Amino acid sequence: AEPKANPKPKVVILATGGTIAGAQPKPGDVGYKAGAYPVSALIKAVPGIDEIAQISGEQIASIGSQDMTDAVWVKLGRRVNEVLADPSVSGVVVTHGTDTMEETGFFLNLVTKSNKPVVLVGSMRPATAVSADGPMNLYNATAVAVDPNARGRGVLVVLNDVVHYARETTKTNTTSLDTFASPNRGPAGFVLFGKVRWFSKPTWRHTTESAFAGAIPDTLPRVDIIYAHANVGPEYVQASLAAGAKGLVLAGVGDGNGTQALIEALSAAAKKGVVVVRSSRTNSGAVARNVELDDDKLGFVAAQELNPQKARVLLQLALTKTKDCAAIQEMFEQY
Ligand SMILES: NC(=O)C[C@H](N)C(=O)O
Numbered sequence: 257a258e259p260k261a262n263p264k265p266k267v268v269i270l271a272t273g274g275t276i277a278g279a280q281p282k283p284g285d286v287g288y289k290a291g292a293y294p295v296s297a298l299i300k301a302v303p304g305i306d307e308i309a310q311i312s313g314e315q316i317a318s319i320g321s322q323d324m325t326d327a328v329w330v331k332l333g334r335r336v337n338e339v340l341a342d343p344s345v346s347g348v349v350v351t352h353g354t355d356t357m358e359e360t361g362f363f364l365n366l367v368t369k370s371n372k373p374v375v376l377v378g379s380m381r382p383a384t385a386v387s388a389d390g391p392m393n394l395y396n397a398t399a400v401a402v403d404p405n406a407r408g409r410g411v412l413v414v415l416n417d418v419v420h421y422a423r424e425t426t427k428t429n430t431t432s433l434d435t436f437a438s439p440n441r442g443p444a445g446f447v448l449f450g451k452v453r454w455f456s457k458p459t460w461r462h463t464t465e466s467a468f469a470g471a472i473p474d475t476l477p478r479v480d481i482i483y484a485h486a487n488v489g490p491e492y493v494q495a496s497l498a499a500g501a502k503g504l505v506l507a508g509v510g511d512g513n514g515t516q517a518l519i520e521a522l523s524a525a526a527k528k529g530v531v532v533v534r535s536s537r538t539n540s541g542a543v544a545r546n547v548e549l550d551d552d553k554l555g556f557v558a559a560q561e562l563n564p565q566k567a568r569v570l571l572q573l574a575l576t577k578t579k580d581c582a583a584i585q586e587m588f589e590q591y
Pocket residue numbers: 273274275276290319320321322352353354355356378379380381
């Protein structure tokens with residue numbers, strides 16, 4: 257008899273490393289090395305994953321996500337687009353460390369040219385740990401990737417039985433399994449043993465509606481984050497400009513603020529053509545224009561809800577198109 261075609265939807269897992277692929281030197285060790293196991297080992301550790309989907313895996317990188325680079329983003333973003341252009345593929349799962357997962361997720365949210373699901377997944381305990389959380393997270397992420405209701409929602413993050421929008425979510429705890437939160441609008445849904453329950457859809461531009469979708473440049477401009485604190489001076493700004501930054505993001509105190517010395521240094525940079533975006537180190541809320549500071553006069557862009565690390569991603573992509581502050585402000589209103 258003819259062998260039966262596998263009727264399960266196809267999911268491609270693109271692996272980048274992280275704690276989900278992490279190994280302890282010996283069981284019980286607190287320390288571990290991220291990105292030690294290949295994607296084949298991650299898939300093998302998930303009983304029943306082949307009941308959800310026909311899985312294939314590819315290794316894009318093997319790094320702790322603290323080492324994420326623009327070059328890996330470009331490679332990953334292009335591969336996501338290639339894989340999703342195949343009509344037989346239902347969705348992509350990206351295994352990734354949690355440290356910079358929100359940044360990679362937001363980058364993919366802006367550059368993916370498909371409405372098919374792209375789901376980032378990681379873990380907080382290494383693969384060798386007692387009660388490792390990676391296998392259940394990968395099982396759930398795969399279930400989300402084949403769910404037709406995941407389409408058109410932009411890039412998603414799955415950990416600890418919760419689905420988040422990459423645009424909204426942020427890592428909030430150093431070690432807890434419940435580290436991801438979406439402080440401004442709440443999660444995208446829940447996922448329990450592969451059963452997904454969805455909440456409202458995002459209202460921001462993403463993926464197929466993004467001006468950055470599908471055309472990923474070879475390199476991205478340098479954008480630095482300047483962290484504000486009591487008594488901070490102009491030195492970080494000066495160092496960034498000397499290093500060649502084309503854009504600066506202020507991780508400001510409160511509503512995107514800083515000492516007079518810092519704001520003056522940023523404004524001077526803005527007047528020289530370096531695009532300056534004000535964001536907040538508080539981790540929730542929005543930084544709107546002209547509230548505590550006169551953005552019109554100082555020459556700044558306001559980040560709205562994007563935290564500093566996500567504002568940096570949007571500014572990098574924005575600078576590939578324009579240096580015009582009004583045009584970039586419009587992007588921060590829409591994405
Ligand atoms: N839980 C983790 O994945 C942390 C790790 N440092 C990483 O981001 O790769």
